[in-house]
Amino acid sequence: SRLRVNILVRIMQSDETIWGVINQKFCSFKVKTRTQTFCRNEFNVSGLCGRWSCPLANSRYATVRESKGQLYLCMKTIERAHTPAKMWEWVKLSKNYETALKQIDTNLIYWPKFLIHKCKQRMTRITQYLIRMRRLKLKSFKKIVPLSKKVEARENRREVTVILLMSLVLRFRVNVRFCM
DSSP states (O other): OHHHHHHHHHHHHHHHHHHHHHHHTOOTTEEEOSSOEEEOOTTOSSSBOOTTTOSSSOSSEEEEEEETTEEEEEEEOGGGTTOGGGOEEEEEOOSSHHHHHHHHHHHTTTSOHHHHHHHHHHHHHHHHHHHHHHHHHHSOOOOOOOOOHHHHHHHHHHHHHHHHHHHHHHHHHHHHHHHO
16 A cells, blocks of 8 residues: 555656656647647647646546547556557447446546546537538538649640631531532
8 A cells, every 4th residue: 555655656756747847848749829828639638738638747647539430538547657559548438428428437437527527528529520520421512623723724725726626627618518
C-alpha cells in the first residue's frame, strides 16, 4: 500500500514535470490564438490546451475516438506507460447511445469526474456528426468535378475547329448542289 502511494506520487511528479515543460516551453500540438490556446493532439478530450485535458502530461487519461464510423473509448493507464506501442487500451463502444454512456461509466468508474464528463461530451459530439454524415450520404448531390484551365482551353480549341470544319463541309455541299 505504501509502495503504491510512493509510485503514484513519483508518477504525479513526472506528470507535473512534463506539464511544466509543455506549458512553459514548447509543445508541437499547441496552437495559440488571442483568446485561447488549443491542442491539436488527436487524443485530446476537449480540444483545449490545459493541465487536465493534456494527454501527454497525464499518465492516466481517457478519450473517445472514432474510426470508420465506430466509436472507441481509449484509456491510458499508469501500468502501460513502459510500453508506448500498447499505451492506449481501446474499448469498442456500442452503437446504441445509452448503452455506450453506460459503458463509459463502467470503464471509468474510479476515474476523475472531469474526464468522465468530457468523454461523454465528446461521444455525444461525435455521435451527432456521424448521424449528420449518414443523412448527407442518403441525399443525392450533384458531384462537382474540377477541370484544369489547360484541359478546358484544349476542349474549347477543339470545339472551335470542329465548328469551322462543319461550316466548311456545309458550304462545300451547297456549292456542289448549285454546280450540278
